[in-house]
Amino acid sequence: MSGRTIVRGGTLVDPAAGINGRRDLALEGGRVAAVEARMEAGPGDEEIDASGLLVTPGLIDLHVHVFAGVSHYGVEVDPTCLAKGVTTAVDAGTAGAFIFPGFRKYVIEVCETRLKAFLNISCVGLVTGAETNPSIGELEEIRYAHVPSALAVVEKNRDVILGIKIRLSANLARNGENELPALKLAREAADAAGLPVMIHTPKSSLPLPRILAEMRRGDILTHCFHGHESGILNREWKVLPEVRQAIERGVHLDVGHGKGSFTFRVAETAMRQGVLPGTISSDLHRYNVNGPVFDLATTVSKFLLLGMPLEQAIERVTSAPAAVMGMAGLVGTLRVGAAADLALFELQEGRFEFVDTFNETRVGERRMVPKMTIRNGTVRALDGQLVPRSVQKSVG
Ligand SMILES: [Zn+2]
Numbered sequence: 001m002s003g004r005t006i007v008r009g010g011t012l013v014d015p016a017a018g019i020n021g022r023r024d025l026a027l028e029g030g031r032v033a034a035v036e037a038r039m040e041a042g043p044g045d046e047e048i049d050a051s052g053l054l055v056t057p058g059l060i061d062l063h064v065h066v067f068a069g070v071s072h073y074g075v076e077v078d079p080t081c082l083a084k085g086v087t088t089a090v091d092a093g094t095a096g097a098f099i100f101p102g103f104r105k106y107v108i109e110v111c112e113t114r115l116k117a118f119l120n121i122s123c124v125g126l127v128t129g130a131e132t133n134p135s136i137g138e139l140e141e142i143r144y145a146h147v148p149s150a151l152a153v154v155e156k157n158r159d160v161i162l163g164i165k166i167r168l169s170a171n172l173a174r175n176g177e178n179e180l181p182a183l184k185l186a187r188e189a190a191d192a193a194g195l196p197v198m199i200h201t202p203k204s205s206l207p208l209p210r211i212l213a214e215m216r217r218g219d220i221l222t223h224c225f226h227g228h229e230s231g232i233l234n235r236e237w238k239v240l241p242e243v244r245q246a247i248e249r250g251v252h253l254d255v256g257h258g259k260g261s262f263t264f265r266v267a268e269t270a271m272r273q274g275v276l277p278g279t280i281s282s283d284l285h286r287y288n289v290n291g292p293v294f295d296l297a298t299t300v301s302k303f304l305l306l307g308m309p310l311e312q313a314i315e316r317v318t319s320a321p322a323a324v325m326g327m328a329g330l331v332g333t334l335r336v337g338a339a340a341d342l343a344l345f346e347l348q349e350g351r352f353e354f355v356d357t358f359n360e361t362r363v364g365e366r367r368m369v370p371k372m373t374i375r376n377g378t379v380r381a382l383d384g385q386l387v388p389r390s391v392q393k394s395v396g
Helices: 100-108 147-156 179-193 208-212 241-248 264-272 296-305 310-315 319-324
Strands: 005-014 019-028 031-036 046-049 054-057 059-064 086-096 114-120 161-167 197-200 220-222 342-355 361-375 378-382
Touching (some): 005 342, 059 220, 086 161, 086 197, 086 319, 086 361, 147 179, 179 197, 208 241, 296 361
Parallel strands (some): 059 086
Antiparallel strands (some): 019 031, 054 342, 342 361, 361 378
């Protein structure tokens, strides 16, 4: 019998528990067993020295694309999520009904990152897209938005499917012609399934208020700070009243940085007007993993640079997305009894350049750098790299 793992000396930031200070944690049986100001390791306990580091609940990324090898967007999930401090991720509609069984079998069930998904209303999902040659949007053919197929897959995968995803961009939907019909079909599927919709709006031919009119409590507006048509600001750089009304009725704003969907000026302008994102997510995929996104911690660092306090930023990658997933208390916090999924970061101070998706560079003074990921009580990554299972050993 192995003993407990004691994570000692770090600064615990656990917004759900109201903690930002030095704490030691004991992990046992895949759960958090104790959180105390100071703890001594007993005989048989493994000890991890977290001094000088931030200790957070394993981060949760509400928007990634990890169907590698099937979608042109897909990246491998464990090297891009688990290795970088993300212990729970949500694939945002890479798979539609026709390919979801393969996504479940070959990705969800074999990766170590805790992975859930939104199902694309287009049954082909993101096998094609604007970036492929030929460039063919998943809603070029409205018959792909097939409600019965989506519902059948939802019923078989309720344990992992959180909702329905739709991308509303004119160039993905027959010059916009199919956008409204497909949006209504996504709404119909989500309602029939009793699940929310997650909607992408950059470059939509539909005005954002028309899209928001279809959105209800629990639905997610991702890419909320994009700088294209159908964004949250009007021409005078004021947040649209329809956006405030949507937030009031419980529509959730998610960052979904991506390769084209995060603009410093939009984020800063909206936040100054009191509109904050509910969750910070990366929209990590093949075209941004080598910049400007890199990883979720870098996206969090961009919000620190914009003036968001550390606790508020951490909340938006831990307990806030956990609540969206219906998993509050199990993940996104390190309260006693929660999953032993945690991440250790170095909060570096200096001058660091960050780039948005309009190529604007800003200099921040802090940067969160992943140092260790613990999943289910076991050290699974060091310095941003996975620890191979075969050479895994205790880290003291
Ligand atoms: Zn995306």
